[in-house]
Amino acid sequence: DLTAWGVSAATITPHKLHGPTGVGFLWLDSGVDIRAALRGGEQQLGTRPGTEPVALVIAAAEAIRIACEQQPTAAEHMADLRNQLESELVRRHPTCLIHGRQAPRLPSTTCLSLPGADRQSLLMSLDMAGVACSSGSACSSGSSPPSHVLLAMGASKSLVDSALRFSVSRFSTKAEIERAIELISRQFSKAEGFSTVDNSVENGWR
Template identity: 45%
Template structure:
C-alpha cells in the first residue's frame, strides 16, 4: 500500500478551506442569479458580490470610500490579472517600454516576451545572489528613460525561493518618476499584511487558490489614477474592464479565504517558520553540500528552496513522490520543464546548484507530525540515492 501522501507544494496551490467552501455553498444556493439582472434574485446576487468586493479591498489595504476609492476587478486568477495589468496598463499609458525583472513568474515573463515580439522595448532587471531585484538598476532606468516607460512590474515574493522583494521602495521610485507600478502579489497575499494604498502601487495581482480559496478566481487591485485598456470585450460588467458574468459564489469564497488567512497570521507564520527550519536542518544534513537558497534574505516563512548538488531535480521530485511527499521543481506553470530555472540563473548560481534545486512549500494545514514524517521519508531517499551512486561501477 502506498504511503499516506504529505503535501508540501502549497506554493502551487492549496486545499480549499472550510470557511471558503461554506461561503461558496451558501452563495451558490442563495445568490445563484446573474448579478447584472434587475430582478430581485439578481439584486441579491449583486449585494453578495459587492459585499465580498468591499471586504477584500479592505483586507488588502485598499481605500473603499471617498471621492477616489481603489477598485477591485475580479478575474479568473493570477495569470489573467497579470495579463490585464501588463497589457492593459501599458496600452493605456501610450508608451511602449516595459520594465520587469529576470525572476518573474512565467505569467509575467511570457507576457513580457510576447509584448517584446510585438514591438515593445522590455528591460529586465537582474537580481542579487540572494534573489532580490536590483533597485539600483531600476533607479538608473527611471532616471534615463522614465519618460519612455509605460509600466514597471515586479513580483512581491518569489514563488520559487520565497524571497521578499522591496516593492514599497520600487513603487516610491516609480511614483517619483511618474511611471505606474504593478506588483504580482500572488505568493504574498494571505501570507503577509498587504497595504495597497500606503505602498503607492498602481495595481496589484493576486489569486485565491494560493491561500486556501477556490480555484478559478483572482483579482486585480487598481488605484484610482489608472484604468487599464480592456483585454476582453463584451458586456459592461466591472466598468467594462473585465466583461463577463460575475460569480457571487467565487467572490464569496475568495473573501472568506482571505479573512481566514488574515486571522492569526502572525502565529501561523511563526509556526510555519519553526517547522520549515526544522525541515531544512534535517535535509541539509542528509546531503553533502546541500544549501537553502535565499536563506540569508527576508523570505516567506513557508517556502524552502533546497539545492542538492550532483542530483537532478526532476529525478529527485519523482523519487520524493514515490516516497509519498509532494513537492516541485519550481513554478507549477513551468513544472516538468527540462530548462534550468530562470530565477535561479538570474541569481548567478552555479549550474550544479540550479540543476539540483527543489522547492518545498508548507501551508496552513501542514502539521508537525507531517514534517517529522517527511524528514524520515526524504532523508531515507537521500541515503538510498547516495548508496546507489557509490555502488554503481564507473562506465567504460
C-alpha cells in the same frame, strides 16, 4: 495599504490563501486605465465579458479575512516547520544547501540543492514516495528548464541542477514534516554522484 505601496495595480489569488480556485481580484489605482482583451458588459466596467461568480467571491473574501486574522501565528508555525525540515536535512546530508537561508523570506517555502543529484530524478522518486515538491515555480510547471531565478542569483550549475522547492502551510503538522524528512532523506541517499560543497562559499546560504 496598496496606495501606500505606490503600486498601480495588484492581483490577489485566493487559492494561495486556501481559498477557492477559479476566482481572483484585480485592484487598480485611481486613474489607471486598462485595455480590455475581450469586450464585456457594464457589470464588469466594460473590461471583460461574463458575470462575477458570487459564491466564489464570498468564499474568497472569507478566506482572505481568515488568512489576515491568523497571519501572525500561521507565519510562525510555518517558519518553525520549514526550519525543522531544513535543519534536519542539512544535518543528515552536509552537502545539502539552502538557498537564501540568511535572507528575509516567506515562511512557507524552501529551495534546497543537493549537488550531484538530478532534480528531475529526485522529483519523480519523491512523487512516487508521496512527497509533493517542484523543480521550479508553478509558472514553469510542465517544463524542465533550470531555475532562471537561481541562475540570476549566481548559483553554480551543480546547485541549480539539483534544486527542489518544498512548501508548507498553516495546516501542515510536525508529524508530516518528520515523515517528509525521512522520505526525502531516503531518496537523497539513493542519489548517485554526491559531491562535496563548501557551504561557506555560497555567502552563508547554508
